[in-house]
Amino acid sequence: MSEALRPLSRPRLYEQVVASLRQFVQDHGMRAGDRLPPERDLAEKLGVSRTSVRQAIVALEVQGLVEVRHGGGTYLLRDRLDAEPLEAMAARRELLPDVLDARDALETKIAALAAVRRTEEDLAAIEAALAAMAEAVDRGELGKAEDARFHAAVTAAAHSALLARFMTEISGSIAESRGESLRQPGRPAQSLGQHRAVAEAVRAGDPEAAAAAMHHHVEAVGQVKLLEWQAAAEAEQE
The missing domain is CATH 1.10.10.10 (Winged helix-like DNA-binding domain superfamily/Winged helix DNA-binding domain)
Structure with missing residues (x-):
C-alpha cells in the first residue's frame, strides 16, 4: 500500500x-x-x-x-x-526529572568546589554575571542568557575539567530546563535571589553552604507547571 x-x-x-x-x-x-x-x-x-x-x-x-x-x-x-506541539510537551515532561537529577548531582558538587577553589578572577566573573542578570530582570526579561552565564561562571570557579565536560554534554537539556523554569511568573527575580545566595557562599569559602544553596536553587527550578501537567485525553465534540 x-x-x-x-x-x-x-x-x-x-x-x-x-x-x-x-x-x-x-x-x-x-x-x-x-x-x-x-x-x-x-x-x-x-x-x-x-x-x-x-x-x-x-x-x-x-x-x-x-x-x-x-x-x-x-x-x-x-x-x-x-x-508547541503536544508531543513535544510530553517528551520534555518525561525527560525533565532526569535532567533535574543530573543538575542537582553535578551543580551542588560544583558549587562546593567553587567555594574552595575560586580565585579573585572567578569571583569577579560571578559578580559580573549577577549584575547582568539583575539588569535583565529590571528590564522585565527572562534572563536566560544571563542565567547561563552565572552557572558557567560557578562551573569555571570549580576548576574541575571533567565536571565542566559533563555540564557541556548535557548543556542542551539544561537550557531547556532553564527556559522552562524562567517562564514561570516571577521566577527570574526568584532565581536571581537564589544565585546571589550561591555566590555569597562561594565568596565566603563555605562549601557546605554553597552546595545547600545550589541544591535549593535546582529544587526551585523543578517547580514548573509542566511537571503538573498530564496530557489530557481528547475531549468529545458536542
Whole structure:
C-alpha cells in the first residue's frame, strides 16, 4: 500500500482550540497583558465543550503563554500564542526529572568546589554575571542568557575539567530546563535571589553552604507547571 494512504492522525480537539485562539489573538492585534474572552464564551463561539477550552488554556499556561488568575480570567503573557506541539510537551515532561537529577548531582558538587577553589578572577566573573542578570530582570526579561552565564561562571570557579565536560554534554537539556523554569511568573527575580545566595557562599569559602544553596536553587527550578501537567485525553465534540 502506498505510504500516502496511511491512516491519518486526528488532532486532539483542544489542540484545534489552541490554533483558533492563536489566530484570534493575531486577528485582533492582542498583546501581552490583554485578557482572553471567558471560557464560556469561547466554548460557545467555537462550538466545543468548556472542557476542551480549559484543556487548551492549561496547555498554554504550562508553556508560559498565558496566566490564569482564579476568578479573574486568562491573560496573555506574550504577544503571540505560538504553542508547541503536544508531543513535544510530553517528551520534555518525561525527560525533565532526569535532567533535574543530573543538575542537582553535578551543580551542588560544583558549587562546593567553587567555594574552595575560586580565585579573585572567578569571583569577579560571578559578580559580573549577577549584575547582568539583575539588569535583565529590571528590564522585565527572562534572563536566560544571563542565567547561563552565572552557572558557567560557578562551573569555571570549580576548576574541575571533567565536571565542566559533563555540564557541556548535557548543556542542551539544561537550557531547556532553564527556559522552562524562567517562564514561570516571577521566577527570574526568584532565581536571581537564589544565585546571589550561591555566590555569597562561594565568596565566603563555605562549601557546605554553597552546595545547600545550589541544591535549593535546582529544587526551585523543578517547580514548573509542566511537571503538573498530564496530557489530557481528547475531549468529545458536542
